[in-house]
Amino acid sequence: MSRMWGHLSEGYGQLCSIYLKLLRTKMEYHTKNPRFPGNLQMSDRQLDEAGESDVNNFFQLTVEMFDYLECELNLFQTVFNSLDMSRSVSVTTAGQCRLAPLIQVILDCSHLYDYTVKLLFKLHSCLPADTLQGHRDRFMEQFTKLKDLFYRSSNLQYFKRLIQIPQLPENPPNFLRASALSEHISPVVVIPAEASSPDSEPVLEKDDLMDMDASQQNVFDNKFDDIFGSSFSSDPFNFNSQNGVNKDEKDHLIDQLYQEISGLKAQLENLKTESQRAVLQLKGRISELEAELAEQQHLRQQAVDESEFLRAELDELKKKREDTEKAQRSLTEIERKAQANEQRYSKLKEKYSELVQNHADLLRKNAEVTKQVSVARQAQADLEREKKELEDSYQRISEQAQRKTQEQTEVLENLKQELATSKQELQIAQGSLDTCAQAEEKWVTQIAELEKERDSLVNAMACREEEISALQEQLEHTQLKLSSAQESMCQLAKDQRKMLLAESRKAAEQVIQEALRQLEEPTLISCPGSADHLLSTVKYVSNCIEQLEKCWSQYLAHPEDISGLLHSVTLLARLTSDTIVHGGTTCLRAPPEAADALTEACKQYGKETLIYLAFLEGEGTLESVNSTAMKSCLSKIMAIGEELLPRGLDIKQEELGDLVDKEMAATSAAIETATARIEEMLSKSRAGDTGVKLEVNERILGSCTSLMQAIQVLIVASKDLQREIVESGRGTASPKEFYAKNSRWTEGLISASKAVGWGATVMVDAADLVVQGRGKFEELMVCSHEIAASTAQLVAASKVKADKDSPNLAQLQQASRGVSQATAAVVASTISGKSQIEETDNMDFSSMTLTQIKRQEMDSQVRVLELENELQKERQKLGELRKKHYELAGVAEGWEEGTEASPPALQEASFQFHHLHKLVSIRGLADSKPGHYPESVQSQKDRRSVLAENAKAVLPLFLAVPWIPTAAYAAAAAAAYKKTLGAIKISGVTVTRLALLPCTSVFKNRKRGQDAIPICRWFGS
Template sequence: MSRLDRETFVKSQLEAIQKALTKLEMPLKPKHARRIIVGTHQERSSNIFWNTVSRMQLEKNPVISWKFCHLVHKLIRDGHRKVPEESYRFISRLKQLGQFWRHLNTSGYGICNEIYSKLICERLEFHKKYPVMPGSLTLTETQIKTLEADLDNAFEMTIDMLDQMDNLLNLQTKVFDTMESLRWSSLVPQGQCLLAPLILVILDTSKFYDYLVKMIFKLHGQLPPDALEGHRARFREVFRRTKKFYEESSNLQYFKYLVSVPTLPSTAPNFLQASDLDSYQTPHAQLYGDGSEDGQSVAEEALVAFDDEPVQQPSPASQPDPRDEQLVVLQRAVEDERFAKERLIAEARSRIEQYENRLAQMQAECDHARREAEEQRDERNRLQTELATRDASRVQSDDARVREAEERARASEERFNKMKGVYDKFKAEHVQALTKLGDLSKQLEASEKAKMDKEEELTIILRRLEEAQKSSDSLSSKAAGDAAAVDELRTQLAKADIEMEEMRRALDHEREKHSTALVQASSDFGSQLSALEKKLAQDIQDAVENMIQKADEDLQNATSISFPPHLAQSSISQVLSLLENLKLVGGTKEIINSVHNLTITVVSCASAAYTASIQHFDGVNEQCKKVLSKARIAFSEDSKYAMDEFIEEVKALEELMAGLPLQTDVDKVGFLCNTNLK
């Protein structure tokens, strides 16, 4: 590759990395990822990628960190075989990135970035520990059998693969929880950006699941079941979570056209039954396509990229020697072989170290077993010696114990005979003492009975004496009580007479006091009633005077008011009837009503006279004044004569009002005047 081609290649790689790691919330573009993966195959290294990424600030945006982890995951799976080994040198950068996002929950990506970074780190450590496992996790049957042949390595590798499954399923669980909490759909770009790495999780879990089933079955064929109880328990939990993950993923529209989600059986394999391995079916998960625009796979695009490299067509004079090309091909083959040999040597060294460690462990176990055997042999000899010594001493001690037992038996016989004599003597003395005790008891009972009889007689005498004393005391107290009762009754009778006299005096005093108060109240009520009547009469007179005064004032303005004569005549007739009724009944209400109607009627009559005929107005007006004058006198003096004169004046006013011309006469006169004027 020429220098110009090299610069073009590096520039295209930088451009692809820059376009792939953007902060837009959308899935990683497959074409950019494919260019980077193909670049690792062309370069046979991932140095360009890591040199570029190490200068980028991945922490500035959570989406960039998420896409970076996704891209590294794809490079480990699909990149050059050196990618896992070279990426391991940057594991500290990945751990730093995970630590940064541990406490930052930004847009739901914070904790997801931490879990994804941890997954990538442990994945690189897994490939470092097991170089035979490629990044794509694809092993041949021969390689699987080789791994199963080493029992210790297979035992430890299954534990590590279970850890890898836990990491993958933890990432899936957190992504689904974040999708649910943010209510994102798999059809929106934000949801697809978060779900895109789960395609790789589906591919990885299907591979790990297959290897775990086969290797755990193999371990059960070589180890006791109790030693693998932890493996079975962890696998059952992994099976449950993986099955749930596949079922939920198969329902998402986003995965439908990108990856085929495998289906797991309803129950986990029974590792205790070897026949289950025969019915086991490997779960297959494969990509329908990377979503590229031309539908090419990574390997095909790598070939196309190699074929599309610009080839300079030299002139015939500068045609390169075919041997040089063959030399380049051979150099590449030698490099590949050297890398393969280095990997085999590293793997062989790892195996040798494991075997040496195992051999040293077995040697230590053998030495330990030999030491235990020697200790057991020494312990057996010591026990045999102690047993022989114990048997010899036991015979001697048995003879001594027999002689000692005989001596104790003779001494016991002698003590028994002595005790028997003492017992017989004590028994005779005891019988004699019991006889004496019986006689004394009988004498004591007789004396006690006589004493009780004397005490009963004395008690009866004392009781009779007390009864006589009580009867004497009761008679004395009764006599004294009767005399005191008579004195008490006399005292109470005297007190009752005194109280009756006092009550009689108090009653007479109250009667006298009540009569005086009643007379005073009657006098006060009469005075108040007289004052109220006078005040009422004065108020009525003032009201009448005010109404008459008001009528006088209104009478002066009667010419400015038009009033029908016939209504005035009916009003004055009504006033006369009220005055006649007033003479018979009287009363405050009737007086006020009569004066009120009178004042209105007088003013109405004057206005009606002016309205009917000007020449009749003066007579009616003078008569109205006389009526008001007589009314003032009649209502101010309580005199029947003044009232009669007042009524006569009202009747005179009625006659004048009756003499007024009718409205028709006025109309005729007006018509004649108009005719003459014409």
């Protein structure tokens, strides 16, 4: 229904289509999620239960909510786009008709938006943010649209008195921040309470209405006197004085009370909404405080860890300080050793000076003591070596002492800096410890309060547990009752299933018995059927029997599932009835023996089906219900139907698609070959011919080339149209399946393609003979007409299933007109060439005498009589050939052989030809009444023009008749048409013989619903 409304581009078509699509989406959503009620009102606990605590379910549920909300927004946007917002459309009837469905849409959108926000926060707490990027983008888009639509709706006067539309926040929720959930406020749609029905209104007691003080009564009386005058107070019809109070004032008081009640109800709803909102805010605040408490505890733990770390660092610094003191002590010892070495060096130096002096003394005593000199030299060398060693050792010790001193100084400075830094960090840690201690005291207080609340909750929980135990006892008692009720319900359901199966079986038996009764009474079957339709029905029955056996086995395994079995039984009954009826209709076209066999097989199949259905009613097993006898009868029916198939259907249906492509390709190849041969003949003619013959050959071959090119364009357009037909009509099936399903139409395409290729080949052969001087120009003209007829057949076969507004069909028609023009050009060039050549063969009468001319005249008359006699015989031969051609074509296409048309067809044909005769014959024009023409038509010339237009309009009635012609009827129709149009004078031109253009007659069997197929081609002489 949605697709049907979608075809209407104006008015309410698109609105109805989108609204129906929304209803389908809503039903699918509630089918997938049965936990959601129809009004979508759920608590947070119910929403969590709908996802079953599974993140995958929440993820899928969010996607389905997005789809549902998108359909709602599409309807919203389409309704607003269809309104003229420059006027107050909400107060008009048409505008309110369009805005009325949006009230429910607003309610659903508010719930879907609230649930989507909560589900997205839940998903962000379980899944990474990158995974939900698509959800966030889609939510942002829908948030913007919904906010804009809510704002635009709140400004319409129509909604202000019916519904209070909520306003969404300025910015969308930040799902990356978990605490943002507490800031979310669920949108609440408030519908003001409407006036209650009179039955439900509270009845005010009479005393309550009468107990009014005198001042109020006087006020009413004064108002009444001011409006109607004081004379009414003494009037006998003054109901105020008779009843004690004015009826209008009572109604006004009642209305006022109802208004106050409605206002109080609205205030109560607002208070409930505000309380719910406050509860939600308090819950969010509690969650925030709990989060802050956890965060402070975490900070406290961090501070404790940092203090432990600082203590460890302080111990390390103390150890480093002790190491530094040890290093200083070692440095002092090294300095002391250095001083001892210096003292030793000074002592050695003094000793050296003494030795020098001794050496001087020894030199002086050298002469005296030679041995002592050598000893002294040796001692001197030893002293110098020791001196050098002492100097080197002193140098090394001094350098080492300097390095040690420098290193110790650097280490000491680093330790001082680290000590200062540690002191600062220690001070900071001490401050944070103080802060944490204060916070700890605060949280200890809060924890104590929370423990008190926990104790109260524990007490409440104990009370709840007592209530739960009582409820559990009630539940056990209820479950016992429920189990007994379920047992009774199961037995009742079992009885109902048996009853349904029995009723379905009885109904199926009635349908089959009715079909058998129709088979016994042939008068009930008014239309003959076809064997191919019977075979297709038998195939459906075979599939249905297999499906029924599966459903029966499933029913035996699971008796509670009976829907499939009931459907299969009903379908089997209907298909069995169709098979029997179609078998009876097929017998009307079959030979007597085959008809008797088919009738007997159909009867036997009906009886076996009744026996099979009788087995289904009992509690039998799968083996007791046997369908072998039914399948055997179906096999017999199928065998008889295949024997009754016409010869034109011998091609396997699965090969039709490939055969169409092959024939179209072969036709294109034949056209290309013909074009190449024409070009070759043209080049040969230019090389060997001159003068008039060359001119005639060039003109004829050029027109033939143009015709081949036009045919090539036509074939390409036909391929495009066929491809479009297949793509638009095949649905989910393949092209081969489409061709097989429409076998008659496919065979028409194949026949037309073969005819086009054959005509092109014959025309090229005829043109070759004409160019060589061995052929006749008439053959070329006939071949051109044959090609035009074949292309017309191809166009007609392609147009049968095409859409009338298809651009490919327009291109095909344009190409067909091009072929017609090219055919006319071939005929014209052939006639012109023939006349040019005949002019060169004119007789020379200058040298002939009177006797010779008379002799030639007599010979010409004899020749004319001979030719007329031959022409008459040739026409008779042509008529016999065409009659035989129609008979063979009828047999090939599956028509009945040797039968006449049905009486309704003959009556229709008689009416059509009579109407045609009245329109176009000279006698009909003479005998017609003046009222047959418009009043503006007075002259004979105007009448002839009207006659020509009428004849042109009526001609397609004969060329494309909607009834089924047979071979005998085709011959009778041709004879009647020729007799009717034996001599016509239209616009001053006398036509002595009917010259029908080659055309293709296309019919459609509307009774059987088969596709249109080409049946015959007419050539008038």
